[in-house]
Amino acid sequence: MADETLDASGLNCPLPILKTKKALSKMDAGKILDVISTDAGSVKDIEAFCNQTGNKLISTVEEGGKYVFTIEKV
Template structure:
């Protein structure tokens, strides 16, 4: 996996570009369900509503928004799956 400009290395990348609200969020939820606790999901979206949706979702779900950025007309989110990752 390539390292992003944030220095974060995602375990999975979800390209939800071109999808309209609420699909980027629904796809992100599905992708997170397939990850192990502590893994990092990078979500790429073009819907402006995803900025608010992803922030609200992570606050309510217990997942962690490691970073988010806007690049041109797109948005990139790095979400770490919730769960106890201690041995």
């Protein structure tokens, strides 16, 4: 279960990434953030973001054009 949820639906690049960064910066290490996005580009982008920042992408789930990314803050 996520500690925080960020709904970035309807937003386009780079807003989902910027809002994810902001949300994570307010959280403690080890906490879980769910990011909801409708931007198809965010699938690769969230993965790249986690690669570069060291945050852990636990899962990516797609359901009816919505993507839910579960990220653990390092």
